[in-house]
Amino acid sequence: GAGVSQSPSNKVTEKGKDVELRCDPISGHTALYWYRQRLGQGLEFLIYFQGNSAPDKSGLPSDRFSAERTGESVSTLTIQRTQQEDSAVYLCASSLDESVGAGGREQYFGPGTRLTVT
Amino acid sequence: QKEVEQNSGPLSVPEGAIASLNCTYSDRGSQSFFWYRQYSGKSPELIMSIYSNGDKEDGRFTAQLNKASQYVSLLIRDSQPSDSATYLCAVNAYSSASKIIFGSGTRLSIRP
Numbered sequence: 001g002a003g004v005s006q007s008p009s010n011k012v013t014e015k016g017k018d019v020e021l022r023c024d025p026i027s028g029h030t031a032l033y034w035y036r037q038r039l040g041q042g043l044e045f046l047i048y049f050q051g052n053s054a055p056d057k058s059g060l061p062s063d064r065f066s067a068e069r070t071g072e073s074v075s076t077l078t079i080q081r082t083q084q085e086d087s088a089v090y091l092c093a094s095s096l097d098e099s100v101g102a103g104g105r106e107q108y109f110g111p112g113t114r115l116t117v118t
Numbered sequence: 119q120k121e122v123e124q125n126s127g128p129l130s131v132p133e134g135a136i137a138s139l140n141c142t143y144s145d146r147g148s149q150s151f152f153w154y155r156q157y158s159g160k161s162p163e164l165i166m167s168i169y170s171n172g173d174k175e176d177g178r179f180t181a182q183l184n185k186a187s188q189y190v191s192l193l194i195r196d197s198q199p200s201d202s203a204t205y206l207c208a209v210n211a212y213s214s215a216s217k218i219i220f221g222s223g224t225r226l227s228i229r230p
Contacts, residue, residue: 033218042206042222043162056217091161105150105210107218109161 002026004110006092012116013082021077021113025094030072033107035091036061043091049075082117089114121145122209122221130227137194139224141207144188151183152208153192156223162206166192197228 005024013019025032034046045059049069060066064082069075079086093107123142131137139153150169154162168174168181168190180193190209194201204223211217 035220043220045217045219048217105218106152106164106167107208108164112161 004092004094004108006090006110006113008113009111010114010116012118015084015117016081018078018080019082019115021079021090021092021115023075023077023092023094023110025073025075025092026108029094029096029108031095031105032069032075033093033095034067034075034077035093036088037091037112038088046077046090079115082115084117087115087117120221121211121219122207124205124207124221124224126222127225128227129224130229131197133197133199133228133230135197137197137201137226137228139192139194139205139207139226141190141192141209141221142188143190143207143209143219145209145211145219146185146188148209148211150210150218151181151190152218153179153181153190154206154208154220156204156206158203194226199228199230202226202228 004026007022011019030051032049035043036046037043047067048056064080067077089112091109091112093109095105095107121144153166155165156162166179166181168183171183171185174181178195182191204225206223207221208218211219
């Protein structure tokens with residue numbers, strides 16, 4: 001079946017502009033995660049959605065970052081007033097409902113969006 | 119102390135040898151443990167998951183978990199050049215069972 005898809009694959013924007021990144025999870029996956037990965041660094045957790053529960057926003061680095069998810073489908077990550085330090089690859093992952101057991105937390109990643117702020 | 123710690127490497131292993139990758143975690147309540155492989159410029163892909171103490175084998179890969187020592191490892195037997203990648207250890211956060219915390223990864227290089 002189809003995997004996690006993300007768009008755009010690359011985005012170059014000027015400092016101060018807003019950007020919107022999109023993630024389409026695997027069908028049936030109720031959990032969705034956003035991560036940021038700077039060049040040569042590990043994955044930095046940003047936000048987590050699980051079904052209709054309130055999202056875990058504890059990883060968002062500032063109030064310029066926000067994310068939405070409609071039901072169990074597409075999610076968008078919005079970065080307002082972009083800064084050069086926002087340049088990174090933004091990765092989205094999805095997993096099954098945790099109620100199916102620990103295996104439900106196995107995450108499947110999309111190809112990422114490479115954001116460059118000039 | 120980082121929640122999930124890995125040696126950044128690079129770890130250089132000759133082709134055909136066993137590569138041993140290690141990870142420690144701080145949250146004693148963690149229940150789910152994962153190893154992901156990430157090739158340069160690509161997104162991570164899941165290669166192993168382990169949930170109970172002991173060993174779990176899948177082909178050339180063996181994951182080992184010791185909850186008492188808060189330690190998880192990945193062994194790769196008969197290492198191949200195609201195994202050269204960064205290996206990420208990931209652990210669920212006890213406070214939020216489905217929140218997964220990643221280590222910064224160990225870079226593995228298999229030399230022919």
